[in-house]
Amino acid sequence: xxxxxxxxRQVNVLRxxxxxxxxxxxxxxxxxxxxLPQGPKDFSGRTxxxxxxxxxxxxxxxxxxVIDLYGTPGVGKSALAVHMAHRLAGRFDEVQLYADLGEQxxxxxxxxxxxxRFVADLDPATLSVPVGxxxxxxxxxxxxxxxxxxxxxxNAQSADQVADLIPATATCxxxxxxxxxxxxxxGVLLHxxxxxxxxxxxxxxxxxxxxxWPGTDDENAARTLVQQCGxxxxxxxxxxxxxxxxxxxxxGKLADVLTDERTRLAKLADGSLDVRGSFEISYRGLHxxxxxxxxxxxxxxxxxxxxRHAGVFLQVPEARAEELLELLVDAQLVETSDGVHFRYHDxxxxxxxxxxxxxxxDPDGEHVARxxxxxxxxxxxxxxxxxxxxxxxGVFPVAFPGHERRLSxxxxxxxxxxxxxxxxxxSGARHxxxxxVAAEHRxxxxxxxxxxxxxxxxDRICYEVAARHDGxxxxxxxxxxxxxxAGQPRPLERLIADxxxxxxxxxxxxxxxxxxxxxxxxxxxxxxxxxxxxRERDRAQVDVARFCVRYPxxxxxxxxxxxxxxxxxxxxxxxxxxIDAFAPGDVRTYLSQWARATHMLPSDAERLFTEVTSSPxxxxxxxxxxxxxQLAAVYERHGHLPHRLIDLYDSTYTLLFGGRxxxxxxxxxxxxxxxxxxxxxxxxxxxxxxxxxxxxMAGHEFAAALRRALRHTLxxxxxSGLANELLAxxxxxxxxxRPAPATASDTEPRWTLxxxxxxxxxxxxxxxxxxxxxxxxxxxxRRVMKAVRATGFVEGAVHTVRLLDERVPSAADQxxxxxxxxxxxxxxxxxxxxxxxILNKLRAAP
Numbered sequence: 001x002x003x004x005x006x007x008x009r010q011v012n013v014l015r016x017x018x019x020x021x022x023x024x025x026x027x028x029x030x031x032x033x034x035x036l037p038q039g040p041k042d043f044s045g046r047t048x049x050x051x052x053x054x055x056x057x058x059x060x061x062x063x064x065x066v067i068d069l070y071g072t073p074g075v076g077k078s079a080l081a082v083h084m085a086h087r088l089a090g091r092f093d094e095v096q097l098y099a100d101l102g103e104q105x106x107x108x109x110x111x112x113x114x115x116x117r118f119v120a121d122l123d124p125a126t127l128s129v130p131v132g133x134x135x136x137x138x139x140x141x142x143x144x145x146x147x148x149x150x151x152x153x154x155n156a157q158s159a160d161q162v163a164d165l166i167p168a169t170a171t172c173x174x175x176x177x178x179x180x181x182x183x184x185x186x187g188v189l190l191h192x193x194x195x196x197x198x199x200x201x202x203x204x205x206x207x208x209x210x211x212x213w214p215g216t217d218d219e220n221a222a223r224t225l226v227q228q229c230g231x232x233x234x235x236x237x238x239x240x241x242x243x244x245x246x247x248x249x250x251x252g253k254l255a256d257v258l259t260d261e262r263t264r265l266a267k268l269a270d271g272s273l274d275v276r277g278s279f280e281i282s283y284r285g286l287h288x289x290x291x292x293x294x295x296x297x298x299x300x301x302x303x304x305x306x307x308r309h310a311g312v313f314l315q316v317p318e319a320r321a322e323e324l325l326e327l328l329v330d331a332q333l334v335e336t337s338d339g340v341h342f343r344y345h346d347x348x349x350x351x352x353x354x355x356x357x358x359x360x361x362d363p364d365g366e367h368v369a370r371x372x373x374x375x376x377x378x379x380x381x382x383x384x385x386x387x388x389x390x391x392x393x394g395v396f397p398v399a400f401p402g403h404e405r406r407l408s409x410x411x412x413x414x415x416x417x418x419x420x421x422x423x424x425x426x427s428g429a430r431h432x433x434x435x436x437v438a439a440e441h442r443x444x445x446x447x448x449x450x451x452x453x454x455x456x457x458x459d460r461i462c463y464e465v466a467a468r469h470d471g472x473x474x475x476x477x478x479x480x481x482x483x484x485x486a487g488q489p490r491p492l493e494r495l496i497a498d499x500x501x502x503x504x505x506x507x508x509x510x511x512x513x514x515x516x517x518x519x520x521x522x523x524x525x526x527x528x529x530x531x532x533x534x535r536e537r538d539r540a541q542v543d544v545a546r547f548c549v550r551y552p553x554x555x556x557x558x559x560x561x562x563x564x565x566x567x568x569x570x571x572x573x574x575x576x577x578x579i580d581a582f583a584p585g586d587v588r589t590y591l592s593q594w595a596r597a598t599h600m601l602p603s604d605a606e607r608l609f610t611e612v613t614s615s616p617x618x619x620x621x622x623x624x625x626x627x628x629x630q631l632a633a634v635y636e637r638h639g640h641l642p643h644r645l646i647d648l649y650d651s652t653y654t655l656l657f658g659g660r661x662x663x664x665x666x667x668x669x670x671x672x673x674x675x676x677x678x679x680x681x682x683x684x685x686x687x688x689x690x691x692x693x694x695x696x697m698a699g700h701e702f703a704a705a706l707r708r709a710l711r712h713t714l715x716x717x718x719x720s721g722l723a724n725e726l727l728a729x730x731x732x733x734x735x736x737x738r739p740a741p742a743t744a745s746d747t748e749p750r751w752t753l754x755x756x757x758x759x760x761x762x763x764x765x766x767x768x769x770x771x772x773x774x775x776x777x778x779x780x781x782r783r784v785m786k787a788v789r790a791t792g793f794v795e796g797a798v799h800t801v802r803l804l805d806e807r808v809p810s811a812a813d814q815x816x817x818x819x820x821x822x823x824x825x826x827x828x829x830x831x832x833x834x835x836x837x838i839l840n841k842l843r844a845a846p
Contacts, residue, residue, distance in 0.1 A: 033121060035098040036152060039082040042207035045200030046080055049193060053084050056189045057173055064172040070181045071193035072332040072345055073278040074234030077177040078154050080193060085152045085175055092150035092173055102155030103281060111164045115140050137164045145169050159184035179282055179332045195231040202226055204233060208240025213251060221252035228258045230346040234275055241270045265350055279351045282331055293324040294333055296361050298352030299368055301519050302511055304343045309511060313371050372519055379512050380476055386504045387466040413593050415586050417457050419446060419577040431580055434461055441575040443548055444557045445566055448579035453625035454559040458525045476516060477523035482540055483531040489539060492547045517551040529560035541568030594632045608635055646802050649761040675713055682709040683737050684762035687753040688787045688796060696740045702751040736762055760796030763787065768803035776811050780804060781818040788834050797838040816842060
């Protein structure tokens with residue numbers, strides 16, 4: 001009888017089942033305990049995740065370390081897990097086990113099946129003497145007790161599938177990958193794996209495709225490809241494999257192939273790599289109610305949405321919608337970072353929409369139509385109502401010196417403006433109305449000089465869309481002043497909502513704005529690009545171009561002055577057009593309408609036409625709406641056309657601080673217009689007497705000057721609240737004192753005065769009008785000389801004398817004499833030069 005050994009076996013001989021015959025058998029072949037699959041050679045990125053996972057393995061507490069890497073299908077969980085396992089293998093060098101727990105032949109393996117294989121690997125003897133299923137977990141833990149072991153469990157389906165595969169010893173590390181977080185595993189450390197960054201995505205795409213594009217024509221195409229793949233590693237690997245296999249394709253060619261969203265998922269497949277197949281596994285695990293919500297909500301036209309939106313779209317209570325969304329989040333088919341806002345990954349949305357169409361969940365688009373009605377119809381009705389009741393229509397009094405008149409028709413004084421393509425850039429109809437230009441071009445750049453009516457045209461477009469004067473082609477149009485971004489580069493979406501709130505006192509929710517931009521026929525007008533600093537202007541052009549890409553259905557118009565750099569907009573496809581100057585027929589039409597609106601006698605109206613057409617001095621004033629309006633106002637006030645520039649400035653001042661607010665049917669300040677004008681004049685004077693003629697004031701300095709002006713103007717009602725209100729008003733409106741364009745060196749906001757003679761006129765008005773009667777000449781002389789020494793103040797001094805002549809004629813003569821005396825006594829060559837220019841202009845005046 002042979003001695004029994006570790007390899008002894010009991011056998012049956014000659015039909016004697018009870019005869020114990022022993023023999024020494026050959027050893028069973030050793031099974032591998034180094035089972036980690038080869039990691040991807042082109043693995044890249046994920047540095048933060050690698051650091052985070054390694055930090056989770058550093059705890060020396062009792063029990064094994066169990067880390068669950070979970071995330072959406074195709075996010076690269078397996079690749080990271082294998083990469084981490086190889087990095088950590090040196091610390092767990094005795095045993096390294098691997099099992100794929102995903103579906104195989106339609107069914108995932110059970111925990112017992114994996115345990116049986118692991119136990120056989122650890123103890124090959126069990127191949128001949130199987131261990132009972134109930135004894136497998138205990139035998140498994142016994143075999144790993146005290147050993148340094150790393151176990152990688154890939155594609156786990158549930159916590160139950162994993163629980164028995166976790167050893168009991170603290171010297172073991174278990175890395176699990178799953179689509180849903182397996183929080184039921186005792187002591188598990190969860191780590192969510194999200195999408196790659198754009199930089200990581202570009203690197204992975206380059207590594208897999210073995211192509212490099214920095215500085216080449218393919219660079220932008222590669223960024224587009226990354227966006228089409230949604231920064232999903234599986235999709236990026238497929239795209240890279242396609243580029244590697246099809247060497248004759250450019251990156252742009254593949255991007256073109258993937259442009260059509262209806263076929264993108266079908267194209268993102270290469271051999272065993274298949275984005276749709278990866279998504280299918282998660283989708284098949286949903287119950288019907290969850291699957292229905294997953295399909296239908298993919299049609300919800302918001303990039304991010306809340307449970308209340310989902311409830312409206314699904315026609316279920318909000319609580320039920322939230323429950324369904326949480327189930328979809330658990331399945332990693334919908335994303336959320338705060339539990340309030342939810343979103344689909346771009347490729348998962350395409351997958352869900354495919355199923356939605358296949359199952360016929362919403363064949364007629366009723367869900368979308370109902371949702372649009374709920375979230376946009378009331379807003380649009382309120383917005384249109386406010387536009388139609390604004391300065392373009394309605395009946396309201398307009399105060400003018402000596403009498404009051406009323407405007408009732410929206411077209412009472414408006415002359416339709418026309419646009420012509422700028423020379424050498426775009427073809428198109430010349431002298432076309434805005435409707436024709438907008439119908440031809442989705443993106444339009446409108447250029448016009450000062451006073452050409454850019455802002456009027458922008459507001460007019462909004463009114464005409466609201467009044468359906470565009471033939472109903474558009475649903476809504478918004479004017480957005482870009483100057484509101486000065487020093488505060490807010491997102492353009494936020495700027496649109498803020499502008500609607502400021503201009504129309506309407507709150508626009510983010511969902512309403514997004515729906516208007518993506519589902520409705522919306523025109524956005526960005527006004528005043530030239531009012532930004534050069535750096536801000538460049539940034540704004542980039543942001544506007546990206547805005548157009550983000551919302552391809554929205555139409556966009558940008559207004560700016562000629563000469564301001566607009567190359568970024570032209571390069572991104574904006575069609576540049578110039579505002580036409582008024583033609584002679586426009587001038588006559590405008591003056592005719594003005595005569596009717598002011599109830600001018602026919603004889604006076606005819607005399608006005610005659611003077612206008614026969615006066616070469618006013619020819620230049622007839623080409624722009626603003627100057628033509630001022631000319632008509634001067635004629636109404638004085639009974640003749642302006643003979644002096646100061647008459648035009650007087651009219652402009654009256655419009656700004658007399659009837660302008662009433663004319664537009666709004667009130668923007670608690671101050672009366674004349675009080676506001678006096679404060680602006682005081683501030684203008686503070687600017688022109690700054691030492692060295694520095695054009696800007698620091699924010700704190702301007703605030704102090706504003707408080708002083710308020711104390712002098714309104715000593716009884718002055719308060720810090722009123723000062724803050726005026727600061728906000730000057731920041732948001734087109735007053736002559738305004739925020740200066742910000743620069744990189746600014747540590748605080750700065751303020752400036754308009755850079756034209758009108759700024760000097762305002763300072764002169766303060767000097768001449770707001771000095772005490774009994775010392776007027778001496779006060780005016782001192783103030784004028786202070787400004788002359790600081791900034792030259794030639795035009796301002798001339799305006800001062802003429803304004804003073806209207807108030808106290810004798811004082812004006814005395815001031816001229818005083819200035820002649822100052823010329824004789826000063827030794828400063830700059831001051832002498834300014835005084836000589838002032839006196840020469842006064843002597844030459846009629």
